[in-house]
Amino acid sequence: MKPVQVIGLIAFAASAMLPAQGGFSANAAGPVKKPAAGSRAMASAEVLKVYKNEKRLLLQHGPIENLRMEAMTMEFGVSDQKLLDSVKQGDKIRFVARRVGDDYIVTHLKLMK
Numbered sequence: 001m002k003p004v005q006v007i008g009l010i011a012f013a014a015s016a017m018l019p020a021q022g023g024f025s026a027n028a029a030g031p032v033k034k035p036a037a038g039s040r041a042m043a044s045a046e047v048l049k050v051y052k053n054e055k056r057l058l059l060q061h062g063p064i065e066n067l068r069m070e071a072m073t074m075e076f077g078v079s080d081q082k083l084l085d086s087v088k089q090g091d092k093i094r095f096v097a098r099r100v101g102d103d104y105i106v107t108h109l110k111l112m113k
């Protein structure tokens with residue numbers, strides 16, 4: 001998120017330095033690139049419970065943009081044993097989940113400090 005903010009600032013400064021010259025200033029900053037979807041799609045959560053055998057997590061999560069989900073507490077499947085082993089109860093995480101049939105599966109996960 002930081003590099004994008006810096007670029008935005010430079011673009012703003014560049015356009016501010018140009019006096020109004022018709023359409024010219026609009027091109028000065030070049031095409032605006034959207035930030036990579038990865039970081040934006042991550043939701044935050046606290047791990048309330050790890051079900052090792054079932055490969056599931058009980059998460060108290062914040063809003064999940066790509067799933068159009070409000071903050072709530074619910075279970076998720078976990079796609080990968082390594083992800084499951086990387087968390088324990090009480091951990092704060094950021095994660096990406098996707099819907100698979102009637103279930104929701106955590107596909108990426110990052111521990112927060």
Ligand SMILES: [Cu+2]
Pocket residue numbers: 061069070071072073074
């Ligand atoms: Cu939910």
